[in-house]
Amino acid sequence: MNDSVSRRTFFRSSALRATGALTATGLGFDLRPAVAAARELKIARTTQTHSVCPYCAVGCSVVIHTLGDKARNVRPTVVHVEGDPDSPVNRGTLCSKGISLKEFIVNGERLTRPLYRAPGAAEWKPIAWDEAVDKIARRIKETRDRTFVEKDEQGRVVNRLTSVAMIGGCTDTNEINYLLGKLRYGLGIIAYENQARL
Amino acid sequence: MRKVAKLIDTTLCIGCKACEMACQEWNDQEFTLGTFRNSYQTMPDLAPNFWNLIKFNETDFHGAEAWLMTKYQCMHCAEAGCIKACPAPGAIVQLDNGIVDFHQENCIGCGYCITGCPFDVPRLSAKTKKVYKCSLCSDRVAVGLEPACIKACPTNCLTFGSRDDLHYMAQRRAEDLKKNGFAEAGVYDGPGVGGTNVIYVLKHADRPDAYGLPKDPSIPWTVSLWKGPLKWIGNVVFFGGILGALVHYIKVGPKESHDGG
């Protein structure tokens, strides 16, 4: 697993184990319970943010721990995710997927820049955001100008675009779905669906 | 200091593996790829980087399907066989609250603790030559937090608290189960090792083996001898490790190490 190095580096090195006051007698195998200080808590000084798990629809609240105290020169990195004990839904509990959300967020497979695949090409090529948006807007306009139907064959005003489909995913928030709706109605798209259908 | 304990009510376990993953996450374990074993249990066993395992057992009771899921980890024994067997000062300690904790910086990798454990829990890493197991999240417990597995468990199958309280809860739960038609229900807490700080409630307490738990756990006599009347021999042979090896051979044969990667 290629993220194994990154996940181990920070905490393994910082979570020093205090040996504590151990009593070893001679070659010693003192059977008295030893009193040892535990290792340092890895989330002792993190910043906590309330969020909601993006997986199933139970809606468990989570606390996302990020590195740093929000100071100007720190780029927050997610170091741990744990259940939010205040939520009446999960009361701090989580499933195996929720408890490992950090692996989803901080993940070497995440896309980090826009990619473009030209017609007939066999690979992606990086593209700048502005260029990508320009090209997309141009494609939308070309298609829309050519295929938009203002009136149907009976002369009724229909203002529809049936040559473009748009779908939304399962973690788009309400606000994003609302904005997608504005894009949809602005363009006149009828074929608008989302994960909820399946 | 009050002893802490973990109660595992197996009747509430749904095999969701949240505890497995909570353990992996909190302890920043390196992930390995599970293997297919004709079962939902893809991790074959505990490992140096896998301290909390749900064992899945498809079986049947009285002709009806049964699918037993049992959490399996260090039992944090009151009289810990690993401590008895360990020759390295400070490598295994028992905290006042009852937690048996391994401190790898003092571990010499001899593996005697593996021999001493009646529950077959500690695992030797081939990579680091140290032995690892559940720490009952001693770091969390020290600051008043519950162990990671306990916090994650969705169904309240796991409870953390004082050992006395949990014993009482476990007994009551077993009685409830008996009243509801499970005549064999009972509590399992390893009497052979002076009690464990992990307590199980089983529907079929007459058959702990069906849950992957030893019926009558005890510390090998060789280890008891060594740390008892023959302690002086142990002290002498520490540098040679002869007896330890002998003990291990008697119990399990040649020592195995487990690859983490």
Added chain:
Amino acid sequence: MTNGWTDVANTDVVLVMGGNPAENHPVGFRFVMEARRHRNAKLVVVDPRFNRTAAVADLYVPMRSGTDIAFLGGLIHYMLERKLYQEEYVKLHTNAPFLVKEGFGFEDGYFTGWDSEKKRYEKSTWQYETDGSGFAKVDQTLENPRCVFQLLKKHYSRYTSQAVANICGCTAEEFERAAAVICSTGKPDRSGTILYALGWTQHSHSVQLIHTAAMMQLLLGNIGMPGGGVNAQRGHSNIQGATDMGAWNYLPGYLKMPGANHQTLEEYVKAFTPKPIRPNAMNYWSNTSKFMVSLLKAYYGKSATRENGFGYVNIPKAAEGADYSWGHFFDQMHNGRMEGFISFGMNPVANGPNSPKMLDALAKLKWMVVVENFETETAAFWNARKLGAKYYPNFVDPANIQTEAFLLPAACFAEKDGCFVNSSRWLQWKYAAAPPPGDAKPDQEIIARIFLRVRELYRQEGGKAPKPLLEMTWDYATPHSPSLEEVAREVNGRDLTAGKQVSGFGELKDDGSTISGNWLYSGSWTETGNQMARRGQEDPTGLGLYSNWSWSWPANRRILYNRAAENAEGKGWDPLRTPIRWDGERWTGDVPDYKKDAKPTDYGAFIMLPEGVAKLFSQDLVEGPFPEHYEPVESPVANPLHREVSSNPAAGLFHGALDKLGVSKDYPYVALTFRLTEHFHYWTKHVASGSELQSNFFVEVPEALAREKGIQGGDLVRVSSARGMVEGPALVTRRIRPLKVDGKTVYQVGIPIHWGFAGRVKGPLVNNLTPSAFDPNSGTPEYKGFLVNLEKA
């Protein structure tokens, strides 16, 4: 969910059917465990597979995938025959007493009105008999042979325990053991809940199936009750919110999408404002015009005037009878009738039915925009021949795929704020914790940039029909990246005259003086602030309502239809589980699903329905007013109830080259797809942790079938359907029992989803196998109960 997760703890009996909460909603399942521990509630699991929910159930009954209506119909028969239903509830709160017109009937698999040419029903015989003022006639004694109750009795008289056993494959004794537990909740002081999920929605007859469940719960008096209801667990964090926010056929807040035959706002309002069918019906949809005008005003702002119908002309209007739901628009794409495709975080190649058809459809596009966290099968579809060589060796070579593709990196949930709606209908606000990695951007910024750039092009260059685009409001403080808080306030709605946020949908008007982006969410961001971010944990009723935690639609009501939990005088059926109480002047407790100061006798309990009561008999669905058992479109047996009309006659089917259906001669085994608790959908194959707990694709094979075929656990097997195939190791198990169906042995094979040709761990896409067959009401594909063959690979 009519109720909610926390409410499940109030129940006496949990029926889990068409779902597997212990695996797929483990945290929600904790309330089932609480009910069992604290109330000694019973858990009944009916499922083709003995799954992890079944492992902790009090009672498990095996069944054949796709036969749920037969099982539930059997329950209806069982309770009617033994008088286990809650009679007073049924008379008061359902349309059981309503008289149906002469001429209605059911014969040989068809209800009256079937048009075999158009393949749809003409519904005139399904209507109520009315009096002079247009109200339905009723018979409160329930004895009139044409009252709904008597018709219901007659319809389900065929669903005997033996008939259920013959269709479903369990034994009649197993069925009756479960029936006795489930029907024990027909008493006023007992409640039963149903938890279901995609095991019920993914059929070619799914909406009727859920209607059957609702009917059963109504007969038992379990709707509106704490610990009752019909509860869809929903499979993703915000598909409830997505459903609330509209789709091809409806606008936000379940307002119907206008068609070409609704040319003006007046015509629209007239068509979609129902008339009351009983004198006491509140008929809340009579407010349609207020909700619609407030939406149009939110969309078109100053351009929306009374004179121009508030910009109604800008809303696109589909042709009458057109269908642009998932299966249909992909079929059009497949037939070369689409040019462009925009996907914000969805992966149709993986999660649509018949993956080969999905791939083929995308290859016919001119351009495609995919906004994602990871490179998905959809984003990389053009490379399927290489990446999925084993499964798509004949897919078009990339050199011949002209689709221009854009893959835009998006922020994940933790990197943006906004609101998810959980299955309890709770709108829970979340906050951004970290910036997105690299050059990834939040979705709102991506949408805004595309919208603004297209609009700019129209402003600069003109073009076809610029008005809908230019008039759409986008007056956010930071237009290129709107703050989601600002958007949420717009969704809630404002009174433009007072310049204040509205506090609920009761304040919305149809004169253009209010805006609201979704009337259903009115109250979520009021003058007192963001209600969705509330963190109060109080539970004064002890019923687990948690009214101060987040905000629930509608109107922060936690239990829908809660007026039905009381009798005609407003007294709770169960004094210990009464969600709302009438104190002589007003209702207290949960937010009443009723007018808050109206007397118990003023209105019927079901205020959204023109009947004022719930419908056991419904004219709303396309394949009949009562649910009937139809076989899946691919089935090992002809429907034992009517062999000539075996599957749903109105099911959505396609007839292209890739839409093949198989028959049991070639594909003898019943297959169903399912999820594992260790993975989430098609995401966690990108995540290392999930692959530790479940690394492999596999196929669950019944032990007896494995023996017949000489297959050992771990042997590689090939499962094939008329559409495609998958390969993986066999998990040989006793947990899927062979069933005796209509005299023959039927084996079922379970296949987990979660794998594909993109991600850290690869495996086959299970939807290589599934048919392009859809429920005609919802457009949901049939993933449960299709036919396959299985051999050692």
